[in-house]
Amino acid sequence: MGEEAPEFRVDTITFGSKDCQQNAIDVGDKTYVIGRTDDDAKSSFGIKILDKLTQTWIVPTVLGAQPPSKSHSAILVNDEKILIVEKGVSLNDSIWFLEIDTPFVKQQRKIKGSEVVSWSKGVLGVAQKPVVISGPSGVGKGTLIAKLMKEYPSKFGFSVSHTTRSPRVKEIDGVHYHFAGRSKMEQDISEGEFLEFAHVHGNLYGTSIEAVESVTDEGKRCILDIDVQGARSVRASSLEAVFIFVCPPSFEELEQRLRARGTETEEQIQKRLRNARAELDQSNSPGLFDHLLVNDDLEACYENLKKLLSLDDDHKDSDGCYGKATACYSILSKTESKVFLQSETGEVVKGGASMLAVDLSSLTGGAPGRTRGLKTHSVNSIDNGLKGIR
Ligand SMILES: Nc1nc2c(ncn2[C@@H]2O[C@H](COP(=O)(O)OP(=O)(O)O)[C@@H](O)[C@H]2O)c(=O)[nH]1
Ligand SMILES: Nc1ncnc2c1ncn2[C@@H]1O[C@H](COP(=O)(O)OP(=O)(O)O)[C@@H](O)[C@H]1O
Numbered sequence: 001m002g003e004e005a006p007e008f009r010v011d012t013i014t015f016g017s018k019d020c021q022q023n024a025i026d027v028g029d030k031t032y033v034i035g036r037t038d039d040d041a042k043s044s045f046g047i048k049i050l051d052k053l054t055q056t057w058i059v060p061t062v063l064g065a066q067p068p069s070k071s072h073s074a075i076l077v078n079d080e081k082i083l084i085v086e087k088g089v090s091l092n093d094s095i096w097f098l099e100i101d102t103p104f105v106k107q108q109r110k111i112k113g114s115e116v117v118s119w120s121k122g123v124l125g126v127a128q129k130p131v132v133i134s135g136p137s138g139v140g141k142g143t144l145i146a147k148l149m150k151e152y153p154s155k156f157g158f159s160v161s162h163t164t165r166s167p168r169v170k171e172i173d174g175v176h177y178h179f180a181g182r183s184k185m186e187q188d189i190s191e192g193e194f195l196e197f198a199h200v201h202g203n204l205y206g207t208s209i210e211a212v213e214s215v216t217d218e219g220k221r222c223i224l225d226i227d228v229q230g231a232r233s234v235r236a237s238s239l240e241a242v243f244i245f246v247c248p249p250s251f252e253e254l255e256q257r258l259r260a261r262g263t264e265t266e267e268q269i270q271k272r273l274r275n276a277r278a279e280l281d282q283s284n285s286p287g288l289f290d291h292l293l294v295n296d297d298l299e300a301c302y303e304n305l306k307k308l309l310s311l312d313d314d315h316k317d318s319d320g321c322y323g324k325a326t327a328c329y330s331i332l333s334k335t336e337s338k339v340f341l342q343s344e345t346g347e348v349v350k351g352g353a354s355m356l357a358v359d360l361s362s363l364t365g366g367a368p369g370r371t372r373g374l375k376t377h378s379v380n381s382i383d384n385g386l387k388g389i390r
Contacts (some may be wrong), residue, residue: 023074025082029053032082032100032117035152036069044069047098047117052334061112063192064119064369067096073330074098075339077360080105081120081371083331083339091327095122095358097371103238108192118192123217123372126362128158130212130222130239131309133229134283135246136276137201138258140295141225144246147302148223148309156213159224162188168263178208196226196233201271205230209369214237216370221309228282235288244308245289247280249296337361340379355379 008161011091013237022035031050045066051059070088077083077097084096099105099118135141162185173179187205189197197206207224215222224241226234231243246256254276258269283289291308295301329341332355341356359375 021071023072025074027076027079027100032098034074034082034084034098036072042349049115049117058115059113060115060117061108062117062119063108065121066119067121068093074204075331075334077334077339083122083358085329085331085341087328087330087344088326091329091356091376092124093121093376094327097122103162104192111190111192112194116192118369120369122358122374123370124374124376126373127216128221129188130216130224130241132226132231132234132241133226133246133297134226134228134243134279136248136254136279137272138261138276139246139248139252140257140298140301141246143298143342144295144302145223147226148305155221156219156223157218159207159215159222161205161207161211161224161226162194163203163205165205166200172375178211189328195237195239196230198227198229198233200227200229201268201275207234212368216372225262228279228288232288234257242291242308244291244305245283246301247283247292247294249294251276251280253296 025034027033029052031049031052033050035048036044037044045062047060047062049060049334050056065144067084068089069084069246072084072086074082074084079296080099080102082098084098086094086096097120098286099120102118105116105118108118132143133141145158160174160176160178163182164180164182164185165177167173167177169181171177171179183205185197185206188194188208189206192207193208193210195209195212197204199205205227207226207230212222212224224230224234228245234241235243243358248257251273255269255273258264258272264272275337283292293301293304293308330344332340332342334340337360339358339360341358343354343356355378356376357379359377362373362375363371
């Protein structure tokens, strides 16, 4: 699908713009050219890949929101990602990654059958692991989650799933679910916008990447109410989470709760009960769920849930004290575990530093779209920075 490559010289590559900045990064047999075009109204990134073996250009599908286009520097972090440092924005907004061969990109490349790259924003600090709650229909997942949200509104946030099922009487679009048409949802899934999806009780359900990331961006711990297939997909993804399965005290009690809720037709109840048996069987799959909770007495079960969540509470505050100040850093050098950034203005903003080290070893897996766990620390002088290198 590629076009024939022109003679390759970085400084002559253009994307048809008046004002253009490019970086060319070699990765094995490929060269990634990251260009920034300043056309009349807005500027944006253009990405091209030169396959050096075949001397052809590939224009990849670019997933994810792109960095604010101003001016940037770039360096290869490892075989999976390129670090991009934006200038003239706050430090919180300045660190980005272009994922070129992460597990997510590999998966998307397979789905599309063509070349894919994906933007991911670097986020300072470590977020708490999201909590995946699964269990058969009618077991009380929604009831437990609603109690948690009511008691700790600033601590937890709900991942609002998309579904093709019709809303129930009291359900609000955008609050309980994003109610979606099947073709639009399938299209969004094919464009890599979903962390996971599954066919459940005859409908399509899925968690968009944005559903999880927007909760985490608010500094809240994200709660996902998804079925066992979804839990399996999240387990296989790069999102590190805590997995809880909620069981009923008995199958008879489950049936009674489902009927008492009065939201399904008899046919739908029968389908849910059939699926419940399969879900209960799968709850014991080795390595899938971290915790099983029996929801017999609601209050007792809720107390146990709270205990589990505080047990898994590994939250550490971000040390990004200068994250909000406007930064103008460019990449100076790189070691195995650190990238050193040099302030370009000479003038150091309040709380900032003339030189920063970005700790790459601290990066944790996250949903695509964000690279969390970034730690930065100031370095007083290049000499001190270099001491760290030696
Ligand atoms: N895989 C997946 N499952 C979901 C998602 N959202 C909801 N579900 C599951 O879909 C099933 C049906 O949910 P729902 O229609 O709300 O009915 P209920 O479980 O009877 O309340 C439940 O097992 C949910 O956990 C999602 O985004 N992904
Ligand atoms: N421990 C419990 N004891 C009795 N009824 C419960 C209990 N937990 C939930 N329920 C009720 O069971 C029904 C199903 O609960 P719901 O939270 O909608 O389940 P799910 O979200 O797992 O489908 C609701 O009517 C709810 O009020």
